[in-house]
Amino acid sequence: MKILVPVKRVVDFNVKIRVKADGTGVDLANVKMSMNPFDEIAIEEAIRLKEAGKAEEIIAVSIGPQKAQETIRTALAMGADRGILIKCDDEVEPLAVAKLLKGVVDAEKPDIVILGKQAIDDDSNQTGQMLSALLGWPQGTFASKLELDGGKARVTREIDGGLQTILLNMPCIITTDLRLNEPRYASLPNIMKAKKKPLDEKTAEDYGVDITPRLKVLETVEPATREAGEILATPEDLVEKLKTQAGVI
Amino acid sequence: MGVLLIAEHDNTSLNAATARAMSAALAISKDVHILVAGNGCSSVAVEAGKLEGAAKVLLAEAPHLENHLAEELAALTEPLAKQYEAVLAPATSVSKNFMPRLAALLDVAQVSEITAVKSPDTFERPIYAGNAIQSVQSSDAIKIITVRTTTFEAVEEGGSASVEKIDAPASVGLSDFIGEELSSSDRPELAAARVVVSGGRALGSKENFVKYIEPLAEQLNAAVGASRAAVDAGYVSNDYQVGQTGKVVAPELYIAVGISGAIQHLAGMKDSKVIVAINKDEEAPIFQIADYGLVGDLFEILPKLQSELSKSSG
Ligand SMILES: Cc1cc2nc3c(=O)[nH]c(=O)nc-3n(C[C@H](O)[C@H](O)[C@H](O)COP(=O)(O)OP(=O)(O)OC[C@H]3O[C@@H](n4cnc5c(N)ncnc54)[C@H](O)[C@@H]3O)c2cc1C
Ligand SMILES: Nc1ncnc2c1ncn2[C@@H]1O[C@H](COP(=O)(O)O)[C@@H](O)[C@H]1O
Numbered sequence: 001m002k003i004l005v006p007v008k009r010v011v012d013f014n015v016k017i018r019v020k021a022d023g024t025g026v027d028l029a030n031v032k033m034s035m036n037p038f039d040e041i042a043i044e045e046a047i048r049l050k051e052a053g054k055a056e057e058i059i060a061v062s063i064g065p066q067k068a069q070e071t072i073r074t075a076l077a078m079g080a081d082r083g084i085l086i087k088c089d090d091e092v093e094p095l096a097v098a099k100l101l102k103g104v105v106d107a108e109k110p111d112i113v114i115l116g117k118q119a120i121d122d123d124s125n126q127t128g129q130m131l132s133a134l135l136g137w138p139q140g141t142f143a144s145k146l147e148l149d150g151g152k153a154r155v156t157r158e159i160d161g162g163l164q165t166i167l168l169n170m171p172c173i174i175t176t177d178l179r180l181n182e183p184r185y186a187s188l189p190n191i192m193k194a195k196k197k198p199l200d201e202k203t204a205e206d207y208g209v210d211i212t213p214r215l216k217v218l219e220t221v222e223p224a225t226r227e228a229g230e231i232l233a234t235p236e237d238l239v240e241k242l243k244t245q246a247g248v249i
Numbered sequence: 250m251g252v253l254l255i256a257e258h259d260n261t262s263l264n265a266a267t268a269r270a271m272s273a274a275l276a277i278s279k280d281v282h283i284l285v286a287g288n289g290c291s292s293v294a295v296e297a298g299k300l301e302g303a304a305k306v307l308l309a310e311a312p313h314l315e316n317h318l319a320e321e322l323a324a325l326t327e328p329l330a331k332q333y334e335a336v337l338a339p340a341t342s343v344s345k346n347f348m349p350r351l352a353a354l355l356d357v358a359q360v361s362e363i364t365a366v367k368s369p370d371t372f373e374r375p376i377y378a379g380n381a382i383q384s385v386q387s388s389d390a391i392k393i394i395t396v397r398t399t400t401f402e403a404v405e406e407g408g409s410a411s412v413e414k415i416d417a418p419a420s421v422g423l424s425d426f427i428g429e430e431l432s433s434s435d436r437p438e439l440a441a442a443r444v445v446v447s448g449g450r451a452l453g454s455k456e457n458f459v460k461y462i463e464p465l466a467e468q469l470n471a472a473v474g475a476s477r478a479a480v481d482a483g484y485v486s487n488d489y490q491v492g493q494t495g496k497v498v499a500p501e502l503y504i505a506v507g508i509s510g511a512i513q514h515l516a517g518m519k520d521s522k523v524i525v526a527i528n529k530d531e532e533a534p535i536f537q538i539a540d541y542g543l544v545g546d547l548f549e550i551l552p553k554l555q556s557e558l559s560k561s562s563g
Contacts, residue, residue: 013513017377158342160488178494226537231542238543
């Protein structure tokens with residue numbers, strides 16, 4: 001069995017980004033970049049399936065600038081077998097990413113694609129669902145547990161009221177939620193080994209996909225800011241303030 | 250052309266998020282139809298028809314729609330969507346699951362979690378955990394939109410839209426529902442509560458969470474929330490998580506207890522009207538956005554706070 005894992009290069013989750021003063025976007029110069037945290041969880045899940053003898057090969061694919069190679073190398077160092085970089089210098093919207101991934105699926109014929117539930121930069125939460133639609137495959141989104149059994153995937157999903165369990169035909173799409181697993185760190189020897197693993201480079205044209213955006217970004221601005229309030233001395237003061245000043249209790 | 254609004258419900262009652270998303274729908278078009286898809290949910294359709302501004306309710310009932318599986322909902326809505334300029338849904342776990350699938354079937358983009366409608370084709374949405382707000386203009390013929398309900402007021406009741414039954418297509422049969430484990434609580438629903446009390450890693454155990462957070466919530470008739478760290482540690486279940494990748498809340502009063510205030514947590518609560526932080530570290534980032542702070546040990550502060558509250562209400 002083959003597993004495909006799309007990994008996105010994003011601003012590190014610890015960075016507090018800055019909006020450019022002229023409203024043209026977010027300042028990404030000299031900002032620390034990392035693999036989208038949900039994609040680390042996706043890679044980890046794929047590796048565990050391989051370690052359990054349920055999968056033979058893991059392919060990591062990223063759509064982005066040349067530097068997204070580093071993100072693929074991280075996936076290879078964690079334990080993916082080979083990588084594909086689809087080089088695109090501009091932002092690619094989820095629908096176009098899904099179309100490119102469909103191209104990769106058609107070529108590689110994986111049995112499962114495991115994606116993150118959400119990229120922490122665009123916060124879209126769309127790509128996995130879109131890819132499922134384009135392929136006509138079932139989807140198990142926001143997964144906190146995945147079991148492969150008898151040619152089906154049993155997925156526990158984090159939903160608004162708690163947990164839901166569904167059974168999917170294969171091949172299928174999975175998107176990861178935070179509780180699925182705890183990703184491992186790549187060891188130094190594995191980081192060295194990853195440098196020798198194969199990494200193909202492709203372009204959007206190779207897959208015949210039009211990546212023209214459907215949404216025009218008119219402006220990017222700072223959200224309304226909140227001022228720090230007052231530190232109070234006692235719980236008694238707090239109750240008093242909440243009653244008289246804030247009027248919320 | 251009008252707008253199709255997808256109702257959020259559990260086959261028994263209409264979720265309050267729908268009335269909020271209705272405000273966003275009305276900002277796009279005055280001609281709003283509401284789709285109620287499920288099984289044995291005709292009472293929900295009647296409720297939906299009462300929302301102010303509803304022109305018509307479409308009711309699709311079938312056993313395979315009961316659990317709102319994405320494959321089934323996308324197949325149902327794909328032909329319907331073509332009759333509208335936009336399809337909207339409150340950003341719940343159901344719509345986050347199926348709406349992007351619908352969008353791809355229609356070959357259009359989705360605009361996720363809008364916080365404002367600037368014009369029928371231009372919307373605001375937060376990115377980077379709410380640290381930037383983008384205005385985006387859609388060039389697609391059908392706009393697929395999920396609505397962050399905290400920023401839209403609920404419409405009143407007062408409508409009297411008729412209910413029209415529509416046929417559901419046969420099941421696509423790609424997935425099966427096995428079961429659900431829903432957290433049961435007597436507390437108000439997190440997304441809709443007027444007061445939220447959230448606990449973080451500092452609670453230290455499930456027992457402490459129950460002992461310290463629950464009674465305070467009870468006293469304030471509040472919903473209970475949590476940070477990711479508290480959920481990961483198993484103090485409470487996943488559906489309590491507030492934040493960028495959990496639930497977004499904006500109550501009148503939010504009390505953060507033993508929560509440091511990581512950007513991912515702030516993303517889910519910084520639009521609350523009044524924020525209270527209780528933390529032993531005066532440098533904790535949560536204090537930068539709190540209206541009122543108490544610096545100290547939560548295990549000493551919470552019992553005192555409770556007794557003050559009961560004094561003042563007694
Ligand atoms: C992809 C991704 C998504 C995420 N999504 C979310 C999300 O949706 N929601 C979310 O909350 N987090 C999210 N996080 C996690 C986030 O980055 C933080 O790790 C998390 O919010 C920290 O939780 P905490 O504040 O409870 O714990 P900590 O950061 O450990 O803070 C505990 C706080 O308690 C205080 N404290 C300790 N003991 C006491 C005491 N006795 N009395 C009073 N105060 C005390 C400490 O001073 C400290 O400030 C996400 C992270 C990633 C990478
Ligand atoms: N440019 C990209 N390259 C590789 N994977 C991506 C890319 N964009 C999105 N993805 C995948 O889709 C998931 C969801 O992203 P999004 O729909 O943008 O929130 C991510 O966690 C990745 O697994």
